[in-house]
Amino acid sequence: MDKAEILAKFSADPDKYYKVNLFEEQDYQRKACPTCGRFFWTIDANRNYCPEDSDDTYSFIGDPPTLKRFDYSQAWNEIELFFTKNGHTSVNRYPVVCRWRDDLYFTIASIVDFQRVMGSKVVFEFPANPIIVPQPCLRFKDLENVGITGRHFSSFCMIGQLSIPNEQGYWKDECIDLDFRLLTNQFGINKNEIVFVEDVWEGGGSFGSSLEYYVKGLELGNAVFTEFQGELGNHTVLDQKIIDMGAGLERFAWITMGTPTAYDCCFGPITEKLIDKVGIDIEPDLLSQYFIEIAKNQEKYPNILEVKNHAIANVGLDQQKVLQGINPLEGIYLIVDHIRTLIFAISDGALPSNVGGGYNLRIVLRRMIGTMQRLGLKLDLNEMIDMHIDYLKAMYPELEEKRADVKTIISVESKRYEESKIRMKKIAINLKAKKHVLNVNDLIRMYESDGITPDYLKELDIIPEIPPTFYSKLSELHQTVNTKQKEKIPLENTAETELLFYGDDPREFEAEVLGSFDKYVVLDKTSFYARGGGQEPDHGTISGFEVVDVNKHGNVVVHELKDGIPKEGETVHCIVNSKRREGITKHHTSTHILNSSARNILGSWIWQNSAFKEEDHARLDITHHSALTEEQVKKIEESANKIVQKDMKVTIENFDRGTAEQKYGFRIYQGGVVPVKSVRIVSIEDFDVEACGGTHVKKTKEIDLIKITRTKRIQDGVVRLEFVAGPAAQEYVKTHEADLAKQTAEATAKEERDNLRDQKKAESRLKIPSLIEQIKETKTGTTTIDEIEVTTADAVRFCCTTSEQYDEYFHINFGEKLIKADPQALYCGIFEAGPTLRTIVYAGEFSKNRNADAIAKAVSEILGGFGGGNNRFAQGGGKNKSKKDEAIKKAKQMVFE
Ligand SMILES: [Zn+2]
Numbered sequence: 001m002d003k004a005e006i007l008a009k010f011s012a013d014p015d016k017y018y019k020v021n022l023f024e025e026q027d028y029q030r031k032a033c034p035t036c037g038r039f040f041w042t043i044d045a046n047r048n049y050c051p052e053d054s055d056d057t058y059s060f061i062g063d064p065p066t067l068k069r070f071d072y073s074q075a076w077n078e079i080e081l082f083f084t085k086n087g088h089t090s091v092n093r094y095p096v097v098c099r100w101r102d103d104l105y106f107t108i109a110s111i112v113d114f115q116r117v118m119g120s121k122v123v124f125e126f127p128a129n130p131i132i133v134p135q136p137c138l139r140f141k142d143l144e145n146v147g148i149t150g151r152h153f154s155s156f157c158m159i160g161q162l163s164i165p166n167e168q169g170y171w172k173d174e175c176i177d178l179d180f181r182l183l184t185n186q187f188g189i190n191k192n193e194i195v196f197v198e199d200v201w202e203g204g205g206s207f208g209s210s211l212e213y214y215v216k217g218l219e220l221g222n223a224v225f226t227e228f229q230g231e232l233g234n235h236t237v238l239d240q241k242i243i244d245m246g247a248g249l250e251r252f253a254w255i256t257m258g259t260p261t262a263y264d265c266c267f268g269p270i271t272e273k274l275i276d277k278v279g280i281d282i283e284p285d286l287l288s289q290y291f292i293e294i295a296k297n298q299e300k301y302p303n304i305l306e307v308k309n310h311a312i313a314n315v316g317l318d319q320q321k322v323l324q325g326i327n328p329l330e331g332i333y334l335i336v337d338h339i340r341t342l343i344f345a346i347s348d349g350a351l352p353s354n355v356g357g358g359y360n361l362r363i364v365l366r367r368m369i370g371t372m373q374r375l376g377l378k379l380d381l382n383e384m385i386d387m388h389i390d391y392l393k394a395m396y397p398e399l400e401e402k403r404a405d406v407k408t409i410i411s412v413e414s415k416r417y418e419e420s421k422i423r424m425k426k427i428a429i430n431l432k433a434k435k436h437v438l439n440v441n442d443l444i445r446m447y448e449s450d451g452i453t454p455d456y457l458k459e460l461d462i463i464p465e466i467p468p469t470f471y472s473k474l475s476e477l478h479q480t481v482n483t484k485q486k487e488k489i490p491l492e493n494t495a496e497t498e499l500l501f502y503g504d505d506p507r508e509f510e511a512e513v514l515g516s517f518d519k520y521v522v523l524d525k526t527s528f529y530a531r532g533g534g535q536e537p538d539h540g541t542i543s544g545f546e547v548v549d550v551n552k553h554g555n556v557v558v559h560e561l562k563d564g565i566p567k568e569g570e571t572v573h574c575i576v577n578s579k580r581r582e583g584i585t586k587h588h589t590s591t592h593i594l595n596s597s598a599r600n601i602l603g604s605w606i607w608q609n610s611a612f613k614e615e616d617h618a619r620l621d622i623t624h625h626s627a628l629t630e631e632q633v634k635k636i637e638e639s640a641n642k643i644v645q646k647d648m649k650v651t652i653e654n655f656d657r658g659t660a661e662q663k664y665g666f667r668i669y670q671g672g673v674v675p676v677k678s679v680r681i682v683s684i685e686d687f688d689v690e691a692c693g694g695t696h697v698k699k700t701k702e703i704d705l706i707k708i709t710r711t712k713r714i715q716d717g718v719v720r721l722e723f724v725a726g727p728a729a730q731e732y733v734k735t736h737e738a739d740l741a742k743q744t745a746e747a748t749a750k751e752e753r754d755n756l757r758d759q760k761k762a763e764s765r766l767k768i769p770s771l772i773e774q775i776k777e778t779k780t781g782t783t784t785i786d787e788i789e790v791t792t793a794d795a796v797r798f799c800c801t802t803s804e805q806y807d808e809y810f811h812i813n814f815g816e817k818l819i820k821a822d823p824q825a826l827y828c829g830i831f832e833a834g835p836t837l838r839t840i841v842y843a844g845e846f847s848k849n850r851n852a853d854a855i856a857k858a859v860s861e862i863l864g865g866f867g868g869g870n871n872r873f874a875q876g877g878g879k880n881k882s883k884k885d886e887a888i889k890k891a892k893q894m895v896f897e
Pocket residue numbers: 033034035036037038049050051052053
């Protein structure tokens with residue numbers, strides 16, 4: 001649908017779509033802007049242009065229109081006070097990680113808190129009516145503007161003023177009346193300054209008129225009246241109309257402060273502290289002028305760099321002021337913004353990574369560090385985290401609990417960035433040498449494939465400027481989740497299946513066949529659990545035919561059979577395989593136990609990423625930044641088994657979704673979004689509470705034992721735990737114990753062998769002196785002493801042995817000592833070393849043929865290998881174990897030739 005078309009239609013009938021009581025009471029005039037043509041409502045007779053095209057645009061900078069000054073949290077206090085005084089319930093913020101919608105990673109608007117997706121429809125569930133909520137929202141599409149424009153944030157607080165028009169709630173008249181009084185009575189803004197601009201909003205198949213309200217050119221809020229659905233001209237009125245007024249808290253603070261940028265007043269004392277620390281050299285007046293120029297001209301130029309250059313020229317800033325004033329200041333603004341975004345996201349359980357929503361968090365973190373390094377700003381990340389949480393905890397006390405976890409994750413992720421820079425540097429140097437001109441798509445490709453940020457390339461002078469569209473283009477690629485479509489089987493006219501496994505759960509039952517086709521059967525009721533939530537389906541028999549798979553299509557359970565199917569209309573006897581079901585059930589409850597155990601041991605960022613439960617094994621994928629250590633795995637397993645031993649009660653209750661969320665928080669969505677109004681809550685006393693449709697044991701002791709068999713980092717930010725529970729765990733322990741016993745036996749045998757060898761070595765060592773004494777006394781001829789053959793002739797004595805009792809240690813020590821004691825002697829020892837034979841040769845006095853080197857070479861050649869050394873000592877060997885004697889014979893021959 002075309003927004004302009006809707007706006008034209010609505011503005012053609014302003015009495016119907018825009019005129020509210022307040023306009024009449026306060027004598028508001030409707031005018032059309034000569035510049036942009038938009039219609040607006042004002043009390044000021046002299047105002048002829050819309051707020052964005054007026055001369056007073058952004059004139060609140062340096063000259064705020066209020067007497068009171070409110071910073072970020074004070075501004076919220078004023079707003080909350082005003083709306084609660086006027087019958088609104090103040091609701092705590094929802095997580096910034098949007099666990100209740102599978103089409104969004106992050107909460108992008110306050111209304112999202114109360115939207116639930118049912119099929120293709122979005123429904124609203126309000127915990128009260130009317131509501132006021134200070135909802136932090138994460139948006140990454142304007143990243144290039146953050147720090148530069150004075151008003152763009154990667155996360156901001158959207159005040160949601162929400163109402164359903166019924167006995168409690170209100171519609172347009174009261175909404176605009178409240179907003180007008182908020183600005184005039186609570187904030188003290190002169191009513192002449194308040195301008196309403198006609199606009200429309202459309203999305204998700206519904207649409208309505210809206211009134212944006214401005215003060216001095218700054219849009220403070222937008223009241224959307226969602227009331228229609230369908231196509232324009234062919235539309236109908238919604239059953240549930242909604243007032244969705246969203247206002248930027250940052251802007252409320254800014255307009256009362258009149259600081260050069262919103263960043264100066266929305267981070268508590270942090271911005272100023274950092275500015276003092278870094279030392280920015282620029283006059284406040286010049287800054288105000290500069291940022292007014294930026295704000296006014298933002299839409300006039302194609303990109304933010306050009307806007308900036310024009311502002312610099314128009315204000316007349318010299319190069320010095322830009323380099324030592326504007327640039328580092330923008331860096332500080334960016335850093336303070338980015339780290340606040342990370343604090344909210346990590347507190348709510350998100351991790352920076354290269355997949356899904358984590359992608360944008362990694363970009364933000366790397367950009368922040370890159371900016372610090374590029375500008376040479378020495379800032380302590382932990383100190384900044386502390387300052388933010390100290391300031392924010394009055395408004396968001398839950399951040400305090402996560403202080404340590406936020407620091408852990410940011411530190412892990414910063415280190416990872418530093419490590420990756422080593423690789424980045426190599427690639428970058430290469431690029432520099434090639435002198436390629438890189439466009440924004442090249443840069444995106446480089447970030448996607450190698451994690452190289454443009455900040456880093458700029459730091460190395462490889463690119464002159466970061467393309468202004470880089471970050472927005474990149475984050476667009478990773479904005480929303482792609483939801484996959486399930487394959488459809490034609491079942492339009494089939495009645496929904498009664499699910500017996502949620503009731504008495506009989507393992508044998510009679511049912512009527514409502515449909516049968518190919519290999520599929522649909523019954524009127526079933527106790528066969530259909531595959532879902534990572535739990536594998538039940539097996540068994542229907543009318544004697546084997547059930548091999550069970551799936552849910554909408555509310556119809558489809559059984560897949562093997563070797564035949566019963567006929568439609570038949571009454572069939574069904575048997576669920578109990579052993580399989582029990583195995584799966586134990587693994588399922590164990591998944592819940594392990595998930596909470598892992599969170600308790602590792603940190604609050606642990607969420608179930610996915611899970612799989614079979615009869616004899618299961619796996620649980622958790623969100624974690626690094627691979628697990630053995631120690632951590634042991635602790636998780638111990639903690640899980642403690643819960644098993646405590647025999648905790650597992651309770652299953654159905655709640656209205658909103659009630660469950662309020663009672664237990666969003667932790668219940670470990671298994672993802674629940675697309676029904678009534679959620680099934682499975683709680684293991686107060687240890688673990690999850691929304692889950694699976695089958696569970698009644699008490700944890702039924703599980704008996706949980707064993708983690710393997711863990712593995714399967715992707716960035718996700719670790720897999722493979723485990724077994726119940727009988728499968730006992731089986732695992734048994735085989736594992738058998739393996740252990742075998743390993744122990746082998747180790748003992750090896751130890752015995754080693755001991756024996758050591759003993760032999762010691763004995764041989766003792767034997768050497770006496771052997772040598774005996775050998776020295778031998779006369780001409782051949783004799784054998786302790787398996788060493790000694791031949792003495794022509795003033796030469798040759799000793800050799802192939803005895804298995806001598807090892808390398810002996811040969812070396814014996815040979816060495818023998819030729820020292822008897823310089824006439826030569827020695828050749830051959831021994832087995834694993835698959836080969838080795839030889840050690842010593843020669844006391846030597847000649848051309850009669851030397852250790854020549855003998856070792858000749859012997860080794862016969863043994864089928866190589867040898868060598870010097871005249872005195874040489875060694876070698878080969879594989880021909882049968883040629884031992886031949887080799888010795890050759891050695892002897894060489895000595896006595
Ligand atoms: Zn205009």
